[in-house]
Amino acid sequence: MNRFVSVLEKHVMPVAGRIAEQKHLQAVRDGIILAMPLLIIGSLFLIIGFLPFPNYSEFMAGIFGEQWLNKLLYPVGATFDIMALVVSFGVAYRLAEKYKVDALSAGAISVSAFLLATPYQVSFTPEGASEAIMVGGGIPVQWVGSQGLFVAMLLAIVSTEIYRKIIQKNIVINLPEGVPPAVSRSFVALIPGFAVISLVWVVRLLLEMTPFEGFHHIVTTLLNKPLSLLGGSLLGGLVAVLLIHMLWSTGLHGAAIVGGVMGPIWLSLMDQNRQVFQNDPQAVLPNVITQQFFDLWIYIGGSGATLALVLAMILRARSQQLKNIGRLSIGPGLFNINEPVVFGMPIVMNPLLIIPFILVPLSLVVVSYVAMSTGLVAKPNGVAVPWTTPLLFSGYLATGGKISGVVLQLINFSLALAIYYPFFKIWDKQKLKEEQGAGTENARSVVA
Numbered sequence: 001m002n003r004f005v006s007v008l009e010k011h012v013m014p015v016a017g018r019i020a021e022q023k024h025l026q027a028v029r030d031g032i033i034l035a036m037p038l039l040i041i042g043s044l045f046l047i048i049g050f051l052p053f054p055n056y057s058e059f060m061a062g063i064f065g066e067q068w069l070n071k072l073l074y075p076v077g078a079t080f081d082i083m084a085l086v087v088s089f090g091v092a093y094r095l096a097e098k099y100k101v102d103a104l105s106a107g108a109i110s111v112s113a114f115l116l117a118t119p120y121q122v123s124f125t126p127e128g129a130s131e132a133i134m135v136g137g138g139i140p141v142q143w144v145g146s147q148g149l150f151v152a153m154l155l156a157i158v159s160t161e162i163y164r165k166i167i168q169k170n171i172v173i174n175l176p177e178g179v180p181p182a183v184s185r186s187f188v189a190l191i192p193g194f195a196v197i198s199l200v201w202v203v204r205l206l207l208e209m210t211p212f213e214g215f216h217h218i219v220t221t222l223l224n225k226p227l228s229l230l231g232g233s234l235l236g237g238l239v240a241v242l243l244i245h246m247l248w249s250t251g252l253h254g255a256a257i258v259g260g261v262m263g264p265i266w267l268s269l270m271d272q273n274r275q276v277f278q279n280d281p282q283a284v285l286p287n288v289i290t291q292q293f294f295d296l297w298i299y300i301g302g303s304g305a306t307l308a309l310v311l312a313m314i315l316r317a318r319s320q321q322l323k324n325i326g327r328l329s330i331g332p333g334l335f336n337i338n339e340p341v342v343f344g345m346p347i348v349m350n351p352l353l354i355i356p357f358i359l360v361p362l363s364l365v366v367v368s369y370v371a372m373s374t375g376l377v378a379k380p381n382g383v384a385v386p387w388t389t390p391l392l393f394s395g396y397l398a399t400g401g402k403i404s405g406v407v408l409q410l411i412n413f414s415l416a417l418a419i420y421y422p423f424f425k426i427w428d429k430q431k432l433k434e435e436q437g438a439g440t441e442n443a444r445s446v447v448a
Helices: 001-022 023-049 056-062 068-072 074-080 083-099 105-116 148-166 180-186 190-207 215-231 234-249 254-279 291-298 307-316 321-336 341-343 353-371 393-398 403-447
Strands: 121-124 133-136
Touching: 023 068, 023 074, 023 083, 023 148, 056 068, 056 083, 068 074, 074 254, 083 148, 083 254, 105 148, 105 180, 105 190, 121 180, 148 190, 148 215, 148 254, 148 321, 180 190, 190 215, 215 234, 215 254, 215 341, 234 254, 234 291, 234 353, 254 291, 291 341, 291 353, 291 393, 291 403, 307 341, 321 341, 321 403, 353 403
Parallel strands: none
Antiparallel strands: 121 133
């Protein structure tokens, strides 16, 4: 086991540290976080629209009219359906901040570039027609929503890189000192903004002459689909969870590092489920692996599903140190925050506890995936339940009120407890001996 820890220290930590400090991955992570409050707000309206009560729809229609559901879901479209637009601004803004250039201008240029890359055409089927026709003048919802995430992120990074390089080379229009700063900054952004927009325009014209037709289709064909297939599979989920917990074992925030790459994929898969559920709550949802799959069924109490370990410390620990850590960790653990136990027990760089810390989430991924893919448990319906939502409540909300989601959370919690318990007992026994040894030494010093 010591050799394993040495390998982590020598080979994993340096690489993971460089990844964690990578500006573009940090910007993608922070840019996506910018959209999360909107998704949670939209999810609240989605939950209200599909509360799992008998005759709920008829009751609401009797009070608010037959169109009550369509009107209630207006905020859902205004939040979920602009996900890529918000991320386009957020990624560029955060990346520009890291380069210490004007972030607002970078964000605005990124949004403009993204819209330029997006064809203003929507599909429309006239009454009585058998085939849809393309109508100009409107922005397709799918491209500014989850399906446009990859284009939004890529253009945000490229546009901001061009913007900051031109700024740093001082190829800008500088106004006299007496001009207000806001006006001066807008003129500074003119040349880099023109360069970005011109480049995206030329590339769009070139792509329109190819079979790909545009940015979105080429990214969907070459990048989005393969990544979605990998990220949405059991193997992809296992690899991601393994990497996350190996990084945590060395003291690095694995969820933040891996989430910068996999987060957009899981959010896109989540929104696919949301769209199907919104159109027909009884329909079969397409994806098991989504952001909610990990947040609500795998990371029970935080990465490593450590809420079970905290409960074991509170109820069964004989060591005073572990009892105190358990009491300190239970409050945050109920809301899926586990830094007190990860660093306080500690799990980080602990050869004994690293084993269950990695084994537990891998086991929960397999159990949860099999249960959902076989239909024994309802799949997450795309509602963006906050990751801090406590156990049981989160499983109920994320499955549209299905009790099977709650049952699976209880099964996963019990499985995590069963795996952690033998390792916990060994660690508790070791800590108790240390405390008793320290007590004996103190007693001898008093006598002396």
